[in-house]
Amino acid sequence: MNTRRYIRERFFPHLWCPGCGHGIVMSALVGAVDSLGLSQNEVVVISGIGCSSRMPGYLDFHTMHTLHGRALAFATGVKMGRPDLTVIVPMGDGDAAAIGGNHLIHAARRNLDLTAVVLNNRIYGMTGGQSSPTTPEGDRSTTAPYGVLDPSFDLVELARGAGASFVARSTTYHAQETRELLAAAIAHQGFSLVEVLSQCPTYYGRKNQGGDAVAMMKTFKQITAPAGSQRAAQDPGLITRGILVQEPRTEYCAAYGELVRELSGHEE
Amino acid sequence: MESRSLKEELSVLIDVDWCKGCGICVAFCPKQALSLDEHGKARWTGPEDCVRCGLCQMRCPDLAIELR
Numbered sequence: 001m002n003t004r005r006y007i008r009e010r011f012f013p014h015l016w017c018p019g020c021g022h023g024i025v026m027s028a029l030v031g032a033v034d035s036l037g038l039s040q041n042e043v044v045v046i047s048g049i050g051c052s053s054r055m056p057g058y059l060d061f062h063t064m065h066t067l068h069g070r071a072l073a074f075a076t077g078v079k080m081g082r083p084d085l086t087v088i089v090p091m092g093d094g095d096a097a098a099i100g101g102n103h104l105i106h107a108a109r110r111n112l113d114l115t116a117v118v119l120n121n122r123i124y125g126m127t128g129g130q131s132s133p134t135t136p137e138g139d140r141s142t143t144a145p146y147g148v149l150d151p152s153f154d155l156v157e158l159a160r161g162a163g164a165s166f167v168a169r170s171t172t173y174h175a176q177e178t179r180e181l182l183a184a185a186i187a188h189q190g191f192s193l194v195e196v197l198s199q200c201p202t203y204y205g206r207k208n209q210g211g212d213a214v215a216m217m218k219t220f221k222q223i224t225a226p227a228g229s230q231r232a233a234q235d236p237g238l239i240t241r242g243i244l245v246q247e248p249r250t251e252y253c254a255a256y257g258e259l260v261r262e263l264s265g266h267e268e
Numbered sequence: 269m270e271s272r273s274l275k276e277e278l279s280v281l282i283d284v285d286w287c288k289g290c291g292i293c294v295a296f297c298p299k300q301a302l303s304l305d306e307h308g309k310a311r312w313t314g315p316e317d318c319v320r321c322g323l324c325q326m327r328c329p330d331l332a333i334e335l336r
Contacts, residue, residue, distance in 0.1 A: 003331055012331070024327055
């Protein structure tokens with residue numbers, strides 16, 4: 001695959017730190033779009049604010065860089081106006097679960113055909129390493145030098161509870177799996193959320209003795225297991241990977257279109 | 269025989285201007301076909317050992333590696 005076809009080379013090298021996992025997720029996303037045979041003119045990538053939200057700047061699709069936490073609201077507008085387009089929303093854990101937490105749950109509830117990609121590095125990287133809602137309890141950040149007291153959000157369970165019809169999870173170590181899950185999520189008719197654990201060696205790794213990017217990726221391999229595998233069954237403490245929710249449900253644009261057709265019929 | 273022809277046709281191209289030297293490609297290469305040079309940039313130093321699996325391209329966070 002020719003990756004460069006899908007990126008804006010003039011903005012490279014990108015601004016992400018050495019070893020940051022976000023570039024791996026971007027590469028997987030480009031691979032997923034390529035594998036689905038989508039034209040660049042059919043794809044819209046919309047982000048909010050944060051390290052991961054710099055992604056649309058690097059991608060040669062229709063792109064929007066919007067307000068912190070509000071990317072899903074903008075994406076809702078785009079999708080309602082042009083249901084024929086494929087809309088992808090890369091988000092960070094803070095963007096998705098804190099600032100935009102309400103947009104996330106309601107987008108999931110409506111089941112609008114959007115693909116939310118949450119690049120979860122468990123910390124606010126861009127602003128200096130503060131705790132996020134996904135920083136594991138007891139882990140350190142610049143705002144929690146003695147460890148975070150708050151229990152963390154499980155984004156998969158959050159999305160499931162809010163009614164998302166497709167939810168999956170992977171890590172940057174599992175780059176091929178991430179690409180396949182992203183392709184499945186984009187192809188899914190309805191709201192899909194893919195959580196990808198991504199390493200932040202600069203803040204999360206340094207604050208938690210996680211080591212460098214390579215060590216953090218090895219940790220992703222150790223602490224996760226494919227859902228339904230023997231390893232996952234033997235150790236419930238492991239984080240499960242793969243497609244975790246996949247339930248066909250009425251898609252919002254389809255229901256809206258149906259309503260418009262029905263009411264137009266009454267007027268005639 | 270197909271892998272033989274792939275091996276002859278495909279090269280690992282590294283853009284040193286984009287590479288930030290994180291070492292991910294070097295650490296996870298199953299054949300130790302990559303290494304970091306004196307400037308801390310990734311180099312394809314073992315083309316004869318390389319099996320062209322493409323893991324380096326997939327895991328490169330800088331999009332600096334292409335198998336072509």
